[in-house]
Amino acid sequence: MIRVLLADDQPLVRAGLRVLFEGEQDIAVVGEAANGEEALSLVRHARPDVVLMDIRMPVLDGLEATRQIAAEEQLADVKVLILTTFESDEYVFEALRGGASGFLLKDAEPTELLQAVRVIADGDALLSPSVTRRVITRFAAAPEHHSSPPESLEVLTEREREVMALVARGLSNDEIAELLTISPATAKTHVSRAMVKLGARDRAQLVVLAYQSGLVLADKL
16 A cells, blocks of 8 residues: 655645545555645654655745655655646756655646656656656756766666666656566666666666766757
8 A cells, every 4th residue: 555645735736636546445645734844744653655745835845845854764765756837846856856756747647646656656766758858957957956976887787777778768667677678676676776886865866867977868858
């Protein structure tokens, strides 16, 4: 069962999300928060698998709440999925840098949201091909966002570099496995080894490193 916490300052949004998730056998809503401070308190108490986090909230915004969740060692297993309008939420890039595992546009279809929660819970970063280029172009190009990427990727095997490039294009482990004709477990192993070798905190950071190192170019997506 995937345990989900809803953090959004709009009651109607939370109510709609709850109704959507209550119709799924493998997802359970374990709490609702109207601001980042409430979200932090509930996360510490309920330990959800995934937090659906809005950015613009009173008291404490979703960006700072995400940073604090990522900074607490005891909450290492909690994944944050940012819900954003994208065009107006400039801080979505900082949210990824601060520890979010991915983001989803608020106008996404219900099936996309359900899939996103399952992807995040399974340990994948959600950086879909339709928006990855726009995010990474902004995120990796800004000097203040650079995090001393490796000068080369020589520490990786050829297969690990290949898998890393596919991760950067938004593919899940299952999609990578199908494309390369390997098992999902093998794909996951390659991703994990690449993260360890490059010192990437999570899958989302691995994506950023792929662009910063030149392994993948945003304009080639």
